[in-house]
Amino acid sequence: MQHSVKEIAKQYSRLSDMRMDIKRFDEINFITFAKNNIKKYSLIQNGDDLLVSTWYSDSLIDDYRETI
Numbered sequence: 001m002q003h004s005v006k007e008i009a010k011q012y013s014r015l016s017d018m019r020m021d022i023k024r025f026d027e028i029n030f031i032t033f034a035k036n037n038i039k040k041y042s043l044i045q046n047g048d049d050l051l052v053s054t055w056y057s058d059s060l061i062d063d064y065r066e067t068i
Helices: 005-019 027-036 054-067
Strands: 002-004 044-046 049-053
Touching (some): 002 044, 002 054, 005 027, 005 049, 005 054, 027 049, 027 054
Antiparallel strands (some): 002 049
């Protein structure tokens, strides 16, 4: 199954804001991180969005969180 990187970014950013995380999950920075790692996570271009498979989605999110 493929997931929209933009949608993941939006949802995780919203949750981070609601929890008032000290290390905030930033929507724009996450999308930039994904764009910079297209090959690593086997992302697929879909118009102005990227798609990530379920197989790589957790790694993409976890690796981004390590950069915060």
